[in-house]
Amino acid sequence: MCGVVGIVGNQPVNQALYDGLTMLQHRGQDAAGIMTIDGQTLRLRKSNGLVRDVFHTRHMRRLSGNMGIGHVRYPTAGTSSSAEAQPFYVNSPFGIAMAHNGNLTNAADLQAALFEKARRHINTSSDSEILLNIFAYELMESKQLELSKDEIFSAVARVHEQVRGAYGVVAVIIGHGLVAFRDPHGIRPLALGKRETPQGTEYMVASESVAIDGTGFTYERDVEPGEAIYISEQGEFFNQQCAANPVHNPCIFEYVYFARPDSTIDGVSVYASRINMGRKLGEKIQREYADIDIDVIVPIPETACDIALEMSRVLNIPYRQGFVKNRYIGRTFIMPGQTQRRKSVRRKLNAISAEFKGKNVLLVDDSIVRGTTSEQIIEMAREAGAKNVYFASAAPEIRYPNVYGIDMPSANELIGFGREADEIGAIIKADGLIYQDLDDLIAAVKSENESLEKFETSVFNGEYVTGDINQAYLDRLDAARNDSARADDDQDSTNPELYNEGD
Ligand SMILES: O=P(O)(O)OC[C@H]1O[C@H](OP(=O)(O)OP(=O)(O)O)[C@H](O)[C@@H]1O
Ligand SMILES: NC(=O)CC[C@H](N)C(=O)O
Numbered sequence: 001m002c003g004v005v006g007i008v009g010n011q012p013v014n015q016a017l018y019d020g021l022t023m024l025q026h027r028g029q030d031a032a033g034i035m036t037i038d039g040q041t042l043r044l045r046k047s048n049g050l051v052r053d054v055f056h057t058r059h060m061r062r063l064s065g066n067m068g069i070g071h072v073r074y075p076t077a078g079t080s081s082s083a084e085a086q087p088f089y090v091n092s093p094f095g096i097a098m099a100h101n102g103n104l105t106n107a108a109d110l111q112a113a114l115f116e117k118a119r120r121h122i123n124t125s126s127d128s129e130i131l132l133n134i135f136a137y138e139l140m141e142s143k144q145l146e147l148s149k150d151e152i153f154s155a156v157a158r159v160h161e162q163v164r165g166a167y168g169v170v171a172v173i174i175g176h177g178l179v180a181f182r183d184p185h186g187i188r189p190l191a192l193g194k195r196e197t198p199q200g201t202e203y204m205v206a207s208e209s210v211a212i213d214g215t216g217f218t219y220e221r222d223v224e225p226g227e228a229i230y231i232s233e234q235g236e237f238f239n240q241q242c243a244a245n246p247v248h249n250p251c252i253f254e255y256v257y258f259a260r261p262d263s264t265i266d267g268v269s270v271y272a273s274r275i276n277m278g279r280k281l282g283e284k285i286q287r288e289y290a291d292i293d294i295d296v297i298v299p300i301p302e303t304a305c306d307i308a309l310e311m312s313r314v315l316n317i318p319y320r321q322g323f324v325k326n327r328y329i330g331r332t333f334i335m336p337g338q339t340q341r342r343k344s345v346r347r348k349l350n351a352i353s354a355e356f357k358g359k360n361v362l363l364v365d366d367s368i369v370r371g372t373t374s375e376q377i378i379e380m381a382r383e384a385g386a387k388n389v390y391f392a393s394a395a396p397e398i399r400y401p402n403v404y405g406i407d408m409p410s411a412n413e414l415i416g417f418g419r420e421a422d423e424i425g426a427i428i429k430a431d432g433l434i435y436q437d438l439d440d441l442i443a444a445v446k447s448e449n450e451s452l453e454k455f456e457t458s459v460f461n462g463e464y465v466t467g468d469i470n471q472a473y474l475d476r477l478d479a480a481r482n483d484s485a486r487a488d489d490d491q492d493s494t495n496p497e498l499y500n501e502g503d
């Protein structure tokens, strides 16, 4: 899951873009980039690493201009090479830069078509570079020296017609302004904010509302599925629905794990939805597992803390922070390889023995994906002296790959693939394993915004909302992106970067 941010201001935007990216760091830890427009010049700095490591004072000074976009990356296509960090840039027409959160499901067909009809070369294996070139090709259709908002909107409409998958996008066009759009299913989030200044209104678009709050902008609303927004360099605001049949199917995993609790996505407070998940799961345990004797409820920091606290209230069992999180280790699930993920769990979390010794403990996590965290955490709880260790997950069994921007490409790497809860419990060596039901998870989110009719829930039930995913596609994805295929890829993925404000 990546994070994107875009600002059209009436003062330099480099610091606000940087600050916005730090608020979105939880969405991507692999690479970061900022591109600004200063008059007729595009300025770019992108590299692998966290936001604080990629941008030094000398880079920030060079990122001049009152309009720009930024990106934090968690790769779901291509390699981890810094050449695939974003934003991407293409010089024709006008000079366009783009940052993308999501994943295209027909990238190979689009790439072939681009070459065939436009002789456009794609230099990396990133689907986002393809998306940029499709947009650029469609803008090329306008033969005028200056683009009108209608031409921009009809280019986005043609992008929607060709592209399948999930995309939350921000782009800047030199001499024009900032364009933002969201896929016609609204799978990935995109929020809009503004800020009034004596010189006029400034606008910001970001993957999550938290980036808007944290930079002094005011959250206005979410970009609608299929909608495009265009803000000219002069600060004029335009919007239009560009999809023929938009529907709203936000990714439910944003609420379970990805988003920050202080964000609001599509009218749902992520925090409130997690509290509801805790309540539903607590009620399930009350109903179906009343015979289990639990002395203490312990969350797996960090995402599960709000969920476990509510379970403690429902079950009337003490909540204790039995694991201390090392704040200098990032999120383990979005690390690139299984070896790194495994090693990081023990470096990240350490048990406080007093909370475990001689007790029956219920450990709570938001989700179990590969089982990397749960298996090691249960072992640590036992080492710390726990009598019985039960485990509860606020998300149901994850059994199917994700194709929309979460890096779960291989069913075989998912501990829930082809297994029932008791088999999974045996692998992670839990004395009992309780999963949330999918209906309860959906209700936990939907009850915060009843107008959301359907969610993107494919990792739980194998139903892919874009309707273009079959077993052959999943097999190809698995072969290209499972952990061992990727390890080979990344070895020879170094590629000198183009147009980059380097070290
Ligand atoms: O079954 P797994 O493959 O281990 O994946 C699931 C775990 O990974 C995530 O935590 P992460 O450390 O990424 O971030 P957090 O601190 O936000 O909980 C998630 O919250 C689970 O704890
Ligand atoms: N997680 C994402 O949104 C990834 C965006 C894009 N597919 C990439 O791999 O760079």
Ligand SMILES: [Mg+2]
Pocket (backbone or CB within 6 Å): 300, 301, 302, 303, 304, 365, 366, 373
């Ligand atoms: Mg976690």
